[in-house]
Amino acid sequence: MKAKLFRILAFTVAFAGAFAAWPAHAAKIRVVTALTDLADLTRNVGGDHVEVFSLATGIEDTHGVPMKPSFVPKMNQADLVVVAGFGLEHAFLPALLEASKNPRIQYGKRGYVDCSKGISPVGVPKSTDHSEGDVHPNGNPHYLLSPVLAKTAVQNIYDALVEFAPQYQADFKRNRDGYLAKLDAKIAEWKAMAKPLEGVKFISYHEEWEYFAKTFDMEVFGTIELKPGVDPTARHIENLISSMKAEHVPIVVREPQFPEKVPALIAAETGAKLVKLPIMPGGVPKTSTYIEMMDYIVHTLVQAVKEVGRASA
Numbered sequence: 117m118k119a120k121l122f123r124i125l126a127f128t129v130a131f132a133g134a135f136a137a138w139p140a141h142a143a144k145i146r147v148v149t150a151l152t153d154l155a156d157l158t159r160n161v162g163g164d165h166v167e168v169f170s171l172a173t174g175i176e177d178t179h180g181v182p183m184k185p186s187f188v189p190k191m192n193q194a195d196l197v198v199v200a201g202f203g204l205e206h207a208f209l210p211a212l213l214e215a216s217k218n219p220r221i222q223y224g225k226r227g228y229v230d231c232s233k234g235i236s237p238v239g240v241p242k243s244t245d246h247s248e249g250d251v252h253p254n255g256n257p258h259y260l261l262s263p264v265l266a267k268t269a270v271q272n273i274y275d276a277l278v279e280f281a282p283q284y285q286a287d288f289k290r291n292r293d294g295y296l297a298k299l300d301a302k303i304a305e306w307k308a309m310a311k312p313l314e315g316v317k318f319i320s321y322h323e324e325w326e327y328f329a330k331t332f333d334m335e336v337f338g339t340i341e342l343k344p345g346v347d348p349t350a351r352h353i354e355n356l357i358s359s360m361k362a363e364h365v366p367i368v369v370r371e372p373q374f375p376e377k378v379p380a381l382i383a384a385e386t387g388a389k390l391v392k393l394p395i396m397p398g399g400v401p402k403t404s405t406y407i408e409m410m411d412y413i414v415h416t417l418v419q420a421v422k423e424v425g426r427a428s429a
Contacts, residue, residue, distance in 0.1 A: 149198040152397045160295040174398020177373040191216035201232030202257035229276040231269035262327035318367035321374040360386045366424040389420040
């Protein structure tokens with residue numbers, strides 16, 4: 117059904133001329149990214165040689181970015197498509213790739229850049245079936261919330277750009293090295309700032325924070341969803357509240373794509389601090405870059421832990 121829809125969209129766009137086409141930059145490498153964090157990383161490596169368009173804006177569910185007719189010509193003209201991988205984009209990207217009619221960026225081609233290459237996933241299920249909802253069949257795909265693993269994504273983007281345009285390798289290398297040095301400095305800063313977070317338990321709406329928690333020595337106590345993509349039941353919420361009270365879990369994380377009602381209820385019942393954290397740049401104001409997003413996340417969590425500590429003192 118989705119594939120048929122995008123074939124129709126592609127046919128329609130063909131008659132729309134230059135509708136939503138790329139700007140005319142003769143020497144630019146045209147890159148479409150699935151997510152805004154990948155867009156920012158690509159711009160930092162590609163510099164003046166790339167023109168980057170992100171399918172997501174930062175507020176969406178990363179598993180289900182809403183499709184728009186304007187995406188088809190962007191994909192049709194793209195030189196590279198950059199994805200997080202581990203099946204994160206499975207609900208929307210395959211149909212869009214088919215509709216694009218662009219052989220350069222199909223799965224397995226050199227224009228298809230999977231940034232999960234070299235990363236070992238966590239949470240790989242032993243078995244899956246349709247009753248389990250929107251599971252992570254290839255493991256948890258939200259590794260970009262760890263700045264340490266984001267460095268691997270940067271390297272994968274660099275490798276793809278060099279393969280596509282080797283004449284710019286020196287520029288790409290300079291950009292990559294400069295950005296990685298900046299990211300390393302920020303990681304050291306974030307880890308020092310995050311000392312109060314060590315050992316702190318928290319819950320989130322979706323199973324997204326495992327890599328972040330490992331990087332900053334936190335503990336994901338549970339999720340509001342029954343399983344990834346499966347809405348919580350009343351019994352699950354009751355059990356979660358009871359367990360949080362028993363273990364004194366101080367933080368409830370709500371991601372922008374999920375409603376506030378249930379997280380707010382859980383926070384009120386347990387006395388935990390409710391915080392809204394972005395999962396991509398653009399998810400909340402003043403987080404337009406990857407580094408700004410990580411700054412916001414670490415600062416917000418540290419402040420929340422301090423507030424909970426003062427309230428219980």
